Amino acid sequence: MKSDLLAAPHATAPPSSRRALIASVATELFHRKGYAATSMRELASVSGIEAPSLYNHFSSKETLLHEICFGMADAFVSTARRLAALDLPVEDRLARAIEEHLRLLFSDREAVGVFVNEWRHLSEPSLQTFKALRSDYEQFFAGLFQEGMLKGVFRQGDPLWLGRQLLLLMNGSIHSTARPDSEALANLGRRFYGLWMHGVASSTTQPD
Amino acid sequence: MKSDLLAAPHATAPPSSRRALIASVATELFHRKGYAATSMRELASVSGIEAPSLYNHFSSKETLLHEICFGMADAFVSTARRLAALDLPVEDRLARAIEEHLRLLFSDREAVGVFVNEWRHLSEPSLQTFKALRSDYEQFFAGLFQEGMLKGVFRQGDPLWLGRQLLLLMNGSIHSTARPDSEALANLGRRFYGLWMHGVASSTTQPD
DNA sequence: CGCGCGAACGAACGATCGTTCGTATGTTTG
DNA sequence: CAAACATACGAACGATCGTTCGTTCGCGCG
Structure with a gap:
């Protein structure tokens, strides 16, 4: 290899x-x-x-898919591991996680598209391994929410559900046509963070 | 036989x-x-x-896809038209829209899955028509956000972006394994509405 | 020079694709 | 009863699928 x-x-x-x-x-x-x-x-x-x-370069069609999917999966998981070790308040770690996820996402949108939509065409045992990596990454986000709830920074809720939903939301951004520069990327990150933290309601209205 | x-x-x-x-x-x-x-x-x-x-029942493979995709698309669009005519405060109309979207979504999750993920295999001119219907539906949600911003109920932002993100979020729910009954569905709707309106931050923390 | 080797190709393999055709078999209708 | 129709099937069409095979070509190295 x-x-x-x-x-x-x-x-x-x-x-x-x-x-x-x-x-x-x-x-x-x-x-x-x-x-x-x-x-x-x-x-x-x-x-x-x-x-x-x-076939002088790849042994099969699925090998190509495997390489693309696991390349992205490894990148996401290793980023998560790096972020989890950071000594920061949990809400700041969430902001960083959003930022890093978006950065990775826009570093190769097409590979991310394959990673998100085509992984199901992997065959066993790769499929199992892939799902495990994916679950690891979801658990990292879930862990952030869990920790935030314990510390009282986040409202109570299902942390795994929240993690998955946040990932879903960010991954959808690859469909937007514009290729953001690093400044636009930072803006997008703040946008997601703000939306996720405080929602769309104007600050004068109160939660139920 | x-x-x-x-x-x-x-x-x-x-x-x-x-x-x-x-x-x-x-x-x-x-x-x-x-x-x-x-x-x-x-x-x-x-x-x-x-x-x-x-082929005694369907003239081609694509006809099957066409029927599934446009069946769902028509259901979503007609629901949107019905909701748009409602005389309610905009935030209540948003809550209703979320509720109705989820209801439709879980009424046939597999059809929705095809509707969301397989429409790109339609060929012209159906593809154009489909995209137009989809855009109509997105515009309906965007319109809700726009109106909410004008009335000061919602924080300022890009309404079309918000609409697409909300749809993305809800559509992702079909991956959850449990088939919710009507009560669980209502709960899920409130969960989405609450998350979207006020975010995950505990109410003691303040927006930037 | 000659030898080995990665990389490229044309040909072709067996399998499977979406679909058509001719036909058989009810069931309905006149 | 006969004509018409809807529905089912086996056979098979041409196309395309992923992949293999045998071969050739060019390059680095002894």
Whole structure:
């Protein structure tokens, strides 16, 4: 196995090796048309290559999917591990988690799209492993809410539900067309944080 | 063979005609495996029929998808039209919209799953029409937020963004395993409304 | 120079795809 | 009873699927 170029957060930069080019094209096609609706021949054609040559770089179609999905999953989980170790008030850690999640999300939107929508086409045992990683990441967010509730910073509720909903919300942002620069990204993060913390009601109205 | 006798006392909603049974099975398969990954032969097999016989009821595979997607789209849009005509304070109309959206969502989760995830496999011109219906529905929610902002009930923000995010959030609920009864559904609606209105922060903390 | 090897290709494999055709079998209608 | 119709099926169509095979080409290295 060569270097894991998928982990590097460059979306548009031209990959050096042929292998990385194929992975990048596959990511785009899997995202736009779906895994099942993308054929190896089309992938080859867009890559400027013949279909059999693909198998000099990837042993199967599913290997491509595997690499994309687990590349993103590892990135998310390792980010979560890093954030969990931070010594900050829980609401600040939440803000950081939102910010980092969005940063990762926009570092390669197409890969995230595949990660979010196409993972179900993985076969066992990869599927099990993937779900476990996904659950880890959800648990990290759930843990933030749980801790915040214990400390009285957050209203009571189901922490796992809240974690999943927040992730759902952020992941939906990849559908917005504009590619945000780092400033716009920070703004988006504050927007999510504000919405999640205080909702849409004007501050004059009171909670029930 | 008269296998109709077996089809009578079936699982959730016993479809009267063969046509409805096929549509129901197609919905389940398209939802669980995806449109592209579902073959007509498998659909036939699960329906207890041979593949060519399907074409006595539906003229093509895409016709099935079309019927599922537009069936849900029409239901959502007509509900929105009904709600828009209601003479209620805007925040109450939002609560009702959330409630009705959830009700529709859980009335047929599999169809909603197809509606949300598989519409992109429609071909033109249906695809255009579908997107237009979808946009109508988003605009309805955006309109609620816009009106709420003008009246000072809601904090300032991008109404279309808020509308899309709220829909995204609710649509994600179909992944939860439990089938809620009408009381649990009402609770879920209040949960969404509360979260959306006031966020997760405990009421002692203040917005920035 | 010659040897090995990764990378590319044309051909083609067996499987499966969506769909059509001809036909058989009731059931309804005149 | 006969004509008409809806529904089912087996066979099979052409297309395309993921993948394998045998081969060739070009390059680095002894």
